[in-house]
Amino acid sequence: MIEEIVTVVGVEPSRVRVAAARNSACAQCSSRSNCSQGVLSQWQKDKVVEVDVLNPSNLSVAVGERVVIGLPEGSLMRASFLLYCLPLLCLVLVAVTARQLGMGEIEQVLLSVMALLAGFWGVRRYTRRHEVQPHYQPVLLKILET
Template identity: 35%
Template structure:
């Protein structure tokens, strides 16, 4: 299970909304303060709100601004990543080759654009089909009350 920490910003009867901060991969690096990449990563970091299912955790024991640890299955993340990156790329290459075979260079360019767009729309369609699949839903693993963080 891959875990992420965030701050609880809303509580529902069956889920919580958690605000997470997206940071660059070099946040744990010792040379962060003297590195341009680390500084740029901090500058461009942004927050994202994620709905996480309570997973049996009692909603009455959760308060706003508590630190929540949410998780998602590694296999779900890996398969989703492969789908998002490979389907548009493969469709781009296949339609570019088909366009080149049928209509030379202009066909390759048009085929590549059509393949990229078609692959992206295919991924979007598939993700909407999977939106109710609990495998791809983040779950609340544990809550650290605000008073314990100090």
């Protein structure tokens, strides 16, 4: 379970709205001043993201409390694979197939780009259909003592 400490900004019967500061791993890295990624991460510094999380245990929370939310690692890995690997796999398979069929370079490129876009479209369609499933939703785990 991937966990994060956040602040409650709204409460509903089965959901809790939380605000989390957007952090990157660069904040803890000793090389951040010499790294271009560290410089880029400073642009997003102090940004706040609000998210609705499930409250399956019906914990009694109030606005302003600090809580721990979690997301199952398996669902994050599955979503990452779908988003990054599936479109690229479509691109490569179509490019290789087009090459084996003796198509020209322009046709290979066009078909490959279309396959990449089709892969992204497929991922979008899948996520729209499955985004309401609980294992893809962050959940409220516990309330931190003040």
